[in-house]
Amino acid sequence: AQSVSQHNHHVILSEAASLELGCNYSYGGTVNLFWYVQYPGQHLQLLLKYFSGDPLVKGIKGFEAEFIKSKFSFNLRKPSVQWSDTAEYFCAVMGTGANNLFFGTGTRLTVIP
Amino acid sequence: DADVTQTPRNRITKTGKRIMLECSQTKGHDRMYWYRQDPGLGLRLIYYSFDVKDINKGEISDGYSVSRQAQAKFSLSLESAIPNQTALYFCATSSSRDGNTEAFFGQGTRLTVV
Numbered sequence: 001a002q003s004v005s006q007h008n009h010h011v012i013l014s015e016a017a018s019l020e021l022g023c024n025y026s027y028g029g030t031v032n033l034f035w036y037v038q039y040p041g042q043h044l045q046l047l048l049k050y051f052s053g054d055p056l057v058k059g060i061k062g063f064e065a066e067f068i069k070s071k072f073s074f075n076l077r078k079p080s081v082q083w084s085d086t087a088e089y090f091c092a093v094m095g096t097g098a099n100n101l102f103f104g105t106g107t108r109l110t111v112i113p
Numbered sequence: 114d115a116d117v118t119q120t121p122r123n124r125i126t127k128t129g130k131r132i133m134l135e136c137s138q139t140k141g142h143d144r145m146y147w148y149r150q151d152p153g154l155g156l157r158l159i160y161y162s163f164d165v166k167d168i169n170k171g172e173i174s175d176g177y178s179v180s181r182q183a184q185a186k187f188s189l190s191l192e193s194a195i196p197n198q199t200a201l202y203f204c205a206t207s208s209s210r211d212g213n214t215e216a217f218f219g220q221g222t223r224l225t226v227v
Contacts, residue, residue, distance in 0.1 A: 036218075043218045090155060090156065100171070105155040
């Protein structure tokens with residue numbers, strides 16, 4: 001069975017601070033990994049995705065994530081956050097051969113100007 | 114225009130009423146999904162469909178039913194709404210033709226059951 005854990009429920013940062021949001025998954029095989037962002041009152045939008053190749057993935061708006069297979073992790077990073085990054089962030093995993101995306105419980109990020 | 118459209122965007126209904134949430138997509142995707150989002154619980158899968166004739170239960174299907182009227186349309190019904198079905202509901206689509214693709218989400222339907 002697949003599962004996704006996001007250990008940070010709410011993160012509060014000041015502008016220009018660095019961000020790292022944790023994501024760990026459990027699945028016995030090959031996975032596709034995603035980070036989605038949900039801005040207040042909006043739907044989920046894809047930030048970045050990992051399917052294969054370079055484990056360091058760059059996404060939109062300066063975000064990146066690193067897939068560490070040995071740790072079953074796919075942490076999201078941004079070197080310098082902005083107020084406009086205030087949103088909820090969801091990690092998701094799809095095991096190859098599985099039928100659907102499994103989501104973590106989300107991390108709410110608040111960036112203070 | 115949005116590629117994945119949900120109607121209505123907001124709905125308040127009374128306990129015991131039947132309600133249908135509709136989803137249509139112009140992306141030409143074969144796979145469609147219904148999720149509900151609750152604070153602190155993330156998104157949980159209700160039902161998914163890989164084709165017009167293929168319907169599958171997700172992790173929380175009790176109290177819900179779905180209909181895939183066409184490849185582009187996937188509706189979610191609450192047969193007899195109850196207050197704990199108050200949530201934000203999202204429809205999503207993806208394609209099986211490209212094995213490495215993400216899901217695309219609609220704008221969401223905020224449902225309140227009173």
